[in-house]
Amino acid sequence: MRSHSESALRKSFINCSKGAAQRINFPKEILNADPAVWEKQIFLSWSDPKSPQRAFLVAETTSGLQGLVMERNAAQVKGGGARMCQICLTLHSSSGVSLVSIPTSKSSQDKYGSIGTYICSDLECVAYTLGKKKPDGIRQMEETLTPEEKIERMLGNVQDIFTRVEELLKK
Numbered sequence: 117m118r119s120h121s122e123s124a125l126r127k128s129f130i131n132c133s134k135g136a137a138q139r140i141n142f143p144k145e146i147l148n149a150d151p152a153v154w155e156k157q158i159f160l161s162w163s164d165p166k167s168p169q170r171a172f173l174v175a176e177t178t179s180g181l182q183g184l185v186m187e188r189n190a191a192q193v194k195g196g197g198a199r200m201c202q203i204c205l206t207l208h209s210s211s212g213v214s215l216v217s218i219p220t221s222k223s224s225q226d227k228y229g230s231i232g233t234y235i236c237s238d239l240e241c242v243a244y245t246l247g248k249k250k251p252d253g254i255r256q257m258e259e260t261l262t263p264e265e266k267i268e269r270m271l272g273n274v275q276d277i278f279t280r281v282e283e284l285l286k287k
Contacts, residue, residue, distance in 0.1 A: 128183040161239040204241035220284035
């Protein structure tokens with residue numbers, strides 16, 4: 117991922133108003149990172165420290181730099197078993213994956229315009245994909261893909277989410 121200014125990051129959010137994008141809290145590590153750090157990023161994801169149920173995803177897509185505002189479901193998942201992140205396809209215990217709602221309307225009045233997907237609760241999809249992090253207590257599926265192929269698959273999954281949101285925003 118190339119280095120981007122704070123202004124470019126704020127303008128990238130496709131599913132919120134300009135005013136809401138101006139109020140997004142960015143981690144200091146993102147805003148103060150040097151270009152070498154940016155090059156190691158596949159996409160950016162973080163939680164709002166002031167409002168942990170809010171999460172953000174920014175990626176370079178076929179439409180350019182794009183960002184999404186997401187809301188985590190506060191309800192705890194009942195029952196055991198494994199859940200899979202729809203971005204990195206990592207299996208987690210039920211508490212390791214969160215259902216997020218991605219608004220598909222820029223208006224805060226429209227409460228019903230959203231899509232849902234499951235993502236890693238800690239938003240560390242890149243670390244799981246690169247094998248730098250492993251979820252506790254869940255055995256992962258054996259894969260024969262190279263790290264580059266896993267990254268490509270993950271980016272395809274991210275692109276699919278952005279495409280779905282863009283299609284619903286046009287309606």
